[in-house]
Amino acid sequence: MELNELQQQRLAKLERLRAAGLDPFPPRSQRTHSIAAVLEQIDALIEGGERVTVAGRIMGARRIMGKLAFAHIADETGTIQLWVSRADLGEEWFARFRDDLDTFDIVEVSGTLRRTKTGEPSVFVEQMAVLAKSLNPPPEKWHGLTDVEARLRERYLDLIVNDEVRQIFRTRAKIITAMRHFLDERGFLEVETPALQPVYGGASARPFVTHHNQLKQQLYLRIADELYLKRLIVGGMGKVYEISKDFRNEGVDRTHNTEFTMMECYQAFADYNDIMALVEEMFRAIVQAVHGTTTIEYQGQTIDFGKRWDRVSIPEAIVEKTGIDIMQITELVPLQQAIRAAGLKVDNKPSWGKQVDELFSEYIQPLLIQPTFIIDHPVPLSPLAKKRPDQPLLTERFEPIIAGMEMGNAFSELNDPLDQEQRFLEQGRAYDAGDDEAQQMDTDYINALMYGMPPTGGLGIGVDRVVMLLTNQSTIREVVLFPHLRQTE
Known part of the structure; x- marks a missing residue:
């Protein structure tokens, strides 16, 4: 496959992870909680000082602020913020998070839970692992992917x-x-x-x-x-x-x-x-x-x-809406002649029954809400x-x-x-x-x-x-x- 420039940049990051002895696609996760389970129990987990391991896809931009960084990850159940500090995560993994990870990568993090000053539940990350390195970047304006053809051709991206x-x-x-x-x-x-x-x-x-x-x-x-x-x-x-x-x-x-x-x-x-x-x-x-x-x-x-x-009779509805009595006109050619005489616009069909169906579908069915x-x-x-x-x-x-x-x-x-x-x-x-x-x-x-x-x-x-x-x-x-x-x- 020919890779574009952005894909090549991500491939280079993947190769750096491998050179560091890390598997960018490990066989399993150690997740202890879904994100929804964490959010449902957030106050009790914070009060108990419990350490959790959650996993998900990095959604949105990572925000790097010197020795601190922030990101959101999402799994099939919800979204949660990551609070990433160099002090807690360590120099090596903080640099890796900053330099080698991208939006759409799937990661696993472990740490305790707290609320930020704005009250947002967050995982204060102490350990991190890569579960799947994404080689495809998000499309432009990915948070508002609306092109119908693109969405349907790449339903997996649409779902993300x-x-x-x-x-x-x-x-x-x-x-x-x-x-x-x-x-x-x-x-x-x-x-x-x-x-x-x-x-x-x-x-x-x-x-x-x-x-x-x-x-x-x-x-x-x-x-x-x-x-x-x-x-x-x-x-x-x-x-x-x-x-x-x-x-x-x-x-x-x-x-x-x-x-x-x-x-x-x-x-x-x-x-x-x-x-x-x-x-x-x-x-x-x-x-x-x-x-x-x-x-x-x-x-x-x-x-x-x-x-x-409601119950609607086909012959009664057709005669009421068009003036054509299909119970009296029971052959194809006379029916088509009656349709033309009434000035009705319907496609010609190969049989009397199909023509009746076309007449009903065009003039009555759309009105039945x-x-x-x-x-x-x-x-x-x-x-x-x-x-x-x-x-x-x-x-x-x-x-x-x-x-x-x-x-x-x-x-x-x-x-x-x-x-x-x-x-x-x-x-x-x-x-x-x-x-x-x-x-x-x-x-x-x-x-x-x-x-x-x-x-x-x-x-x-x-x-x-x-x-x-x-x-x-x-x-x-x-x-x-x-x-x-x-x-x-």
Whole structure:
């Protein structure tokens, strides 16, 4: 690697440490306390005159004042000041601290604790060791690193300098823990299903393709967990869930990342009404666990999870907002003609169902701020959902929408193997007509249904979008530790 001038200067300091017989990257630390533990007990530790050993990264400039020096170090729990005097530390290590250490170096210090005249807790350093010499200096204005592209490409640097970013991912972990606790308490069994699948399915998306050399078989990274989880319902598991990574070979925007985290759960002897109740309770429990309230602020909007969610019918909403009755216009070309006649600006789609979805997404979804269930999806949009008994053009499906964002998908699961086979065949015709996101024929899944699957309610929730919502982030990239980015030259 070619080193720039600043890196070469730091390398020279590293070599001086080695020449002095010191290992700049020792195998272990002798830390006795985290910084947070010290700060929590500071007065008792000062009164008892206890000696502590803490470790952390030097943050900010070291301030050298003759025979005294000051610095702050930070670990994963907090920040504390170091009071470094030549008298206490000794001539050799004081000179080393002054001349060979830098911002971002990771050090270990031992000493007693006191408060300065301003009341700031400080370690009065008696011993010091280097745990990791940083060859990369902080960027200019490192304390305010704000360039989005730089932050995401070097997430490790972003985490070093931006505590608010670290807090996002602490909250993310808390959200997933709360979600898991909610489902565990209600008797759902956590399971694991294949990430590599011979037939991709369970969603409308393009897959990533790979090859199994030994089996000489083309495989796909899963786009959803659904069809395998429903096989478990067939097998007699009454309530199952999985929190896992899914992969879709599609565009990246503020709510989409090609690799994302999904929670899917399925409950036997339930329908989509039961799952709506489950979703309301789950969101309320998660928001309460994370924020201690059922009301949050998101991008300038107040969102209230304490109330019953609204229900909005797709056909009714479309006719109300656009004047187009999709229940009467059930073919693609006439629908597109009606859209043009109404002066509406939406992209043309390859199928009637996709065109309906585009119409809804453009003119209705962005207006839905408070928690809302979108219901009455047309059959062509829902190849795995049961039809409504009273309206065979529609399905028992819903999508939870919050702040204009689709948070998931759910339905009364289609358990008729003959109907499911016909839906897959229709999807195949849509694929041949140009819909490259249409679902594939899965004969093994149909075979599973032929053993009998009880009435079942299923749900998928996009975990990343829930994290966006509860951390007040406008893009999915901010809540994924390592989002996909274009390669640089």
